[in-house]
Amino acid sequence: MMDPELLGDSAKLEVRNVGGIDETTVEFAPGITILAGRNATNRTSLLHSIMAVTGSDDASLKADADEGRVELTVGDERYVRTFTRTNGTVTTGGEPFLDDPEFADLFAFLLESNEARRTVARSGDLRELIMRPVDTEAIRTEIQQLERERSQIDDELDELDELKPKLPKLEQERTRLESDIEEKREELATTEADIEALDADVDETREEKRELESRLDELREKRSSLEQIRSDIDLQQESLESLTAEQRELEAERDGLPDAPMGEHHELDDEISRLRERKEQFEREVSDLQAVIQFNEEQLDESGSVATHLDDDTGSVTDTLVDQTVVCWTCGSSVKQEQVTDTLDQLRAIRQEKLEAIRSVESELSQLKEKRETYREHQNRRESIDRKLSDIADEIEDRETQIERLRSQREELSAEIETLEAEIETLESDDFGDILDLHKEANQLEFELGRLESDLDDVVDQISSIEEQLTEESQLHTQREELTEELRNLRTRIDQIEATAVEQFNEHMATVLDILGYENLERIWIERVERTVREGRRHVERTQFELHIVRSTDTGATFEDTIDHLSESEREVTGLVFTLAGYLVHEVYEMVPFMLLDSLEAIDSARIADLIDYIADYAEFLVVALLPEDAQALDETYTRVTDI
Known part of the structure; x- marks a missing residue:
């Protein structure tokens, strides 16, 4: 959790050999900071540097450097992230702001590749995204432990x-x-x-x-x-x-x-080892893909890309894109920029598939570990019973001997x-x-x-x-009530997070749509529903988030539409509001002071200004990368960085 004493302090960022940056120092005042400039001005690299020093792995060492470093100073606190290349492999070190950057990666670092933004755009599983950082397994384990404690009290x-x-x-x-x-x-x-x-x-x-x-x-x-x-x-x-x-x-x-044959124990151990190796392989592939994606993003940024804007009157994407080519940095030939972008999208999709494969392997690993643990518990219990039976047999023999001795004494005394x-x-x-x-x-x-x-x-x-013993009854009842309350809170915690996420999205979406004034777009909202899904051979009830889009016709009639029919601007806004809901529900503002925004070119300048003003209320430092013409629409009092 972020130290409250740091709130209100300025932040200083020093970067060397990260992304496309040779060396730079930038100071941030609390509030909005605009990184204004054309493409190939290292704005994205600076955002990746902020992400790196706060703990994210979504950053890379400069291609021609063997060492890199990012240092962040907030108040009297200092955080460092280092990069070292050895035999072609880059390792990271230092003491970043966060030990676990998952919440920040999902809900605070809102670059073009941000998974939450892309999940909304492709109609992905929104509920899974919101609940992913929540350790539901730990909650279930705690519930089981509390239930055992309450059962013990009930027995007493x-x-x-x-x-x-x-x-x-x-x-x-x-x-x-x-x-x-x-x-x-x-x-x-x-x-x-x-x-x-x-x-x-x-x-x-x-x-x-x-x-x-x-x-x-x-x-x-x-x-x-x-x-x-x-x-x-x-x-x-x-x-x-x-x-x-x-x-x-x-x-x-x-x-x-x-019975749990030892052979089956060995098979489980072998399968767990195999899955661990498979997971490590996937993680290496994801790391390699991330490096390739970021390198190409930086190269594309330096080559100059064409930004497209929404027509202020219609709110739709312009029909004509400037015909621009770039020189391929692998073969030297001229290719359409769109081809490079498509290839990057394919690489991102492959990376996402690998990440999903990692989660699948982790789930299977968890099940196998649980099964192995069950086998071990049975084996330990069997051994414990055998030891106790041996002790009881010895004690029975001793009791029988004592009874015979006492009977003999009884006869003698009689x-x-x-x-x-x-x-x-x-x-x-x-x-x-x-x-x-x-x-x-x-x-x-x-x-x-x-x-x-x-x-x-x-x-x-x-x-x-x-x-x-009866004097303890009142204390036992008090303990039982406390355990029951804890159980009630734990059992409703997941429901509360889901319900709050839906409530936050719907509330902010309604406000943002009203501020941005999209024509014929009446409402975008999420409904929390229960659906029967198949898991293996079983059908189970699962909560899902359904995204609803309501449009209106010129006659005033309303109808429900799909996200595929939204304009690029509308999709981007929906994705950003969804990440804002996750940011608030998980209280990410207490974990990290920065919120980062990039790739807003699909939204017109006036709406970008309104959207940034709205989001700025929820982050200590809001850092936004914008083209100069988009930056002009924002209040001149906001801090601007033009030289990186």
């Missing part, structure tokens, strides 16, 4: 909803346990009081009593240990069941994963308890029967009390855990 909220009904039951269980504990404590206190009362009558048999109490304490400890072992067995059994269920789920998931109970029975006598019963009862009450307290601790922990 569902879990909280499942926890809510458990809370009242757990609180009831806590109340019950607290009540039971209180009752057990009262029973134990009563039993211990009874024991103390009987202890006063059996002082003389204290030794026997201690032996019995020792046996009873040992019995209580072993019963507690037995109960703990039983609880441990239950926990191990639950864990074993959970592991077995998880093992079945993972095995089912692994069986459901598609046998020891039986032995203790038998010993205690032999120690009992009629004199100590009551106190022994009381001690047994006290031991049992203490054991039951311990178990109730342990159960209460578990319930309290569960309640605390649920209450802590």
Whole structure:
């Protein structure tokens, strides 16, 4: 984005060995700068130099030079683009204004070869042109990521909803346990009081009593240990069941994963490599074609071309062109300038075909990479499942071993308890029967009390855990709302760009037509429609921009026409307004301060002046290349450059 502090500063451009320029320095004030002059005065080369230093590749090194340089100074900021020829190959370097010039190439650098202008003229795909710089794939990827995050939050909220009904039951269980504990404590206190009362009558048999109490304490400890072992067995059994269920789920998931033979992986890698090489070949061909096209444009410019104007009364192209020939700079023979122009058009068409081929290869590359990534994800998931299944198998084996050990301990303790109970029975006598019963009862009450307290601790922990999780519910709902809003914005972003582009074009087109006053041309507007198109074997819905042209007859009746029937002037104006819509929709004015205009000869001088005045409101620096007679129609206060 352009630094706001740079706005209002002048700009200085220094060029050496670019296009047809040996060396020049030009200063631009904010507003309109007119490059006035005849052909072969390096006006186009200067525009290409501006494009080069802002990041565009649509510029070339001077044919007889090995090094070239463009330097742009705006305020305190300096930007440089260098050209170096080595073994016949030109490489670029430096630090240009933009890292990615795509928006500027399409919507700010409006030379004759500008793709947006030419697309309108040949009834091309306007919607594709507007949306090309928008990374729709990145938007879709972001949408998928946000959907996954929202789904995860939904799962967490569902879990909280499942926890809510458990809370009242757990609180009831806590109340019950607290009540039971209180009752057990009262029973134990009563039993211990009874024991103390009987202890006063059996002082003389204290030794026997201690032996019995020792046996009873040992019995209580072993019963507690037995109960703990039983609880441990239950926990191990639950864990074993959970592991077995998880093992079945993972095995089912692994069986459901598609097989991806390694041979197919290698085939994909080979195909991706082949397509990359093909893309690189196309890019080299495009680069070579661009160099040839620009060289011929410059040579044609230097040879002198004939500008044609619209008749001020009719608005149509003049019927007669000045018969002019040029000397072919390849064979030295005289040829019609029109032949050279036709050849250039053919080269531009070939370059456009190559660019479309590059986009096609990029699309195929993207699909193959996605397919390869899917294969890799399946393979990684399979390997992850295998590792987890191995870990689960080891853990199952460990749980089973622990269960066997615990069962063995349970049997040993049961046998020891039986032995203790038998010993205690032999120690009992009629004199100590009551106190022994009381001690047994006290031991049992203490054991039951311990178990109730342990159960209460578990319930309290569960309640605390649920209450802590429920405190996150409000935050989760807020996060979900924010994600939903982001998704809504992303899903409508493409629609908003399309709708805004159509709105901007229609609004500006209506204003410009009113300003320029074309006769019998009532309206030019774009309609955004949905069309069913074929993609491979599928039919899908796609948005398209349909250009409508409405004319009127001398009687006032209106009818719809096609762009093929527009005059050259009308087509050029339509193309420029379309690029202006793209310029505003994508806010290109925040990316680069320059807008460049060239090849306006098809429009008459008065209309050129009106059109430039209109466009000037939207660019910091508007640089226009004009013939002297066209430049005269503009306000004399505008900066003029006549010597390059």
